[in-house]
Amino acid sequence: MPLLSSKAIEMPASPIRKLVPFAEAAKKAGKIVYHLNIGQPDISTPKVALEAIHQLKHDVLEYSHSAGFESYRTKLALSYQKQGIEVNKEDIIITTGGSEALIFGLMTACNPGDEVIIPEPFYANYNGFAVMAGLKVVPVTANIDNGFALPPVSEFEEKITAKTKAIIICNPGNPTGYLYSQQELEQLRDIVKKHDLFLFADEVYREFCYDGAKPFSTMNLKGIENNVIMIDSVSKRYSMCGARIGALISKNEEFMSAALKFGQARLSPPTVDQIAAEAALDTPMSYFEEVISEYVARRNIMVDGLNSIPGVFCPKPSGAFYCVAKFPVSDAAHFCQWLLEEFEYEGQTVMMAPADGFYATKGAGKNEARIAYVLDQAHLKASVECLRVALELYEGTQR
């Protein structure tokens, strides 16, 4: 039997893989498990998008252009322009999810062996994309005590070597929910400009900003137009994760022309899903207003609830639908497993993602867990109560 590749071995498994069998066993045993561990929203996909699928007119489900349907790119560009982001259709390649945009983008920008700096905790699948592209992830650690704000510029500077090719950010952030201010983004711009790096900005949560906060797109940073690569996706915006439609966006023509060759090799993104995504651009503003107000209510239940539990600290994020909380335990992974394996409260328990999987620094985030507040308010309230009772019973709780 031939040996597998080193990439196959390095490729990280999901941060919750060890918990999955315990969650399954808990459900089999009749427990209700509140899944706070995944970012699969329960929000309905906009009707306009579902109707476009129901009304598909095609007799032959053909390939689209490798960069995506021109009609979709045109309309998508217009939607950015309406948000004050100057993007034209030539600056867009439609991809199979934001994931593919990142893979193509990293392979276009970076040579195997290059380094990418990422503020941690970060979306765990960036590790997988880095392995695929042969890159080394160099973390700069953000601190839960100041809400996961951008680490000081000096910490980035310390990590920059001759191999550094890019900085990757997610804004608003998964897993932290932190929304970078324009000032923080301008600090990043200065580093990127000084060292002539690429700046990959995963902005898939752009619409999910709360308490009047306004997102500032990296596409609007002046003076680094050729350095900025924006990643976007319809997954969260329209609660259509299963459509697998994303976008790779940049003003750097040479970059886009090279990235398109990766797109051509895989022929095209999915056709029906692009039609649905194009239709989704007509989603009424009222949809987003309802969704945002629902998420604000959920966030408040979850974050205020967590902070009301003795020893728990959770910064209140301004964006996305995640938060990272610090628990009074030494090993959150063990606590998460115990919740599924040993604990129940009125027949219920919760599943969270241990945060160490979102850090590249060994040992970091050991007492933290990521929570996605994508369940309805009643279930979130019940989840908080579960956690309150659990921490009273858990032997490892530091009192």
Next chain:
Amino acid sequence: MPLLSSKAIEMPASPIRKLVPFAEAAKKAGKIVYHLNIGQPDISTPKVALEAIHQLKHDVLEYSHSAGFESYRTKLALSYQKQGIEVNKEDIIITTGGSEALIFGLMTACNPGDEVIIPEPFYANYNGFAVMAGLKVVPVTANIDNGFALPPVSEFEEKITAKTKAIIICNPGNPTGYLYSQQELEQLRDIVKKHDLFLFADEVYREFCYDGAKPFSTMNLKGIENNVIMIDSVSKRYSMCGARIGALISKNEEFMSAALKFGQARLSPPTVDQIAAEAALDTPMSYFEEVISEYVARRNIMVDGLNSIPGVFCPKPSGAFYCVAKFPVSDAAHFCQWLLEEFEYEGQTVMMAPADGFYATKGAGKNEARIAYVLDQAHLKASVECLRVALELYEGTQR
């Protein structure tokens, strides 16, 4: 502006890229251009698949499992079993097109710097996937004069080095339409076994076999169960190229478990498209009978027509819907461009793919072109007449 990666530079562009502007200009000038250059069938997608899309019941378009819906994998495995191919649902990862299956498969099996042997001419995008995985393509040249049969085993043996990790075949073949016999596949099995290589078999054209020929799947080769990686796709089988649903299939558990980590990093293949692909498994046999008889008629028109033109030779393939023909010209790429730029016959011309883009050996296939016979019979007849007249007029025709 930061430099792009070496992969971005090495990444090949489409073999027809240089022709595209000439085709566009020809159409602008009012010429009818028969597109023999792309494998986008005009055949209707089965009604069962389109109905599944029209009747989608979901309110939330959610992710599927990273390996694809279990119901789909179960039913797909059953359909292989009915064809006499022993595949279970555990042996299947649903991918976003056959392309993604090959990318994940190559990255799982091969280290950057490894070599993969491919009989040429081969599907040009294998070059792109090899660049993405950092691999060197080593061609073994098949000969048009014996219909592109498998080159002698000795030629494979000559190319095997310590770096050789896999052999890739496409059966029936794109671009040649050649169907490997069981005996040829057993020769490959012996090489693979002797050198403990992976054998990637792209079998996406399996249903397209003519004149009573039966395809023999590599999955049924005895003694190399852990070496065989089968690539499949619904694109051609159900004329649903735009669905982007493929599959990575192997009995090698360790391989599959590692490949799934690549699948998990990109979350899931598209949901609606999997539902359509699952429904497509209920396509009645009459659909395939009609399609096959249509392709046989088309092949006969095209291949017999080509062979009736003085100086043209085209082996008659037993599978897929492509053929590679040899023209009495020294530079088929120039001839193809001239057809679009200078030539017309009763307002019509044809676009073919110069075959040199399907060879890795520099200079090979210079007088050959690939033709996809995916147009209706009348247009194929007109295409043959165009080529006949064109070769009478073309200055470069060797008489």
